[in-house]
Amino acid sequence: MHEEDMPVNAALKSYLETRRSIPAFQMSEPGPSRGEIEEMLTLASRVPDHGKLAPWRFIVYAGDVRERMSLELAGMAMARKPDMADDMIAVEKSRLTRAPVVIAVVSRAAPHVKIPEWEQVMSAGAVCLNLVMAANALGYASNWLTEWFAFDEDAYGVLGIADGExxxxxMHIGTPKMHPGERPRPALADIVTFAGE
Structure with missing residues (x-):
């Protein structure tokens, strides 16, 4: 099909041209309902997945559990750095409470007889971006973050992450308090190579 024959989805094109992440601390209530969360997760799951392994899963943190877990994570951080400044203690205590809903995308990538582990990892990354866009499609702001506890296996017990995951x-999801400005984007000439040219 030639480019001139292909219909343009103007709304989707406009969204992709202007998509921006909202910082988690600039989100507020209302957050998505359980039904909306389930819809987002259904949409997020529609990603390339070689072998149909679904090498990822979701953990939803909503309601009071966010504060309890944030305080547990803060306790871990303060135990490791007893001289932590008060402003950083406040940050640690709010890790999962900045947005009304936080959803962990957990990679279960593992060696497989046919499917490369790297492809499984990339499928989880595709889920993350799909979830960001699904939240936006339902009218919510979203931000894909990791932070220290995403890489700290001692924190996994608090977060519900299993061994090997x-x-x-x-994904922090809520209602934006403000509209973000644009940020610099790379010039295509710096990131694109046309093979053979």
Whole structure:
């Protein structure tokens, strides 16, 4: 099909031209309902997945559990750095409470007789981006974060991450308090190579 024959989805094109992440601390209530969360997760799951392994899963942190887990994570951080400044203690205590809902995308990538582990990891990354876009499609702001506890296996017990799993990202979802400005984007000439030219 020639480019001139292909219909353009103007709304989707406009979204992709202007998509921006909202910082988690600039989100507020209302957050998505359980039904909306389930819809987002259904949409997020529609990604390339060689072998149909679904090498990822979701953990939803909503309601009061976010504060309890944030305080547990803060306790771990303060135990490791007893001289932590008060402003950083406040940050640690709010890790999962900045947005109304936080959803962990957990990678279950593992050696497989046919499917390369790297492809499984990339599938989890695709889920993360799909979840960001699904939240936006339902009218919510979203931000894909990792932060220290995404890489700290001692924190996994607090977060519900099992042995052998890794965190692909924490998706913070809520209502934006402000509209973000644009940020610099790379020039195509710096990131694109046309083979043979």
């Amino acid at each position: 890794k965190v692909a990202g924490f």
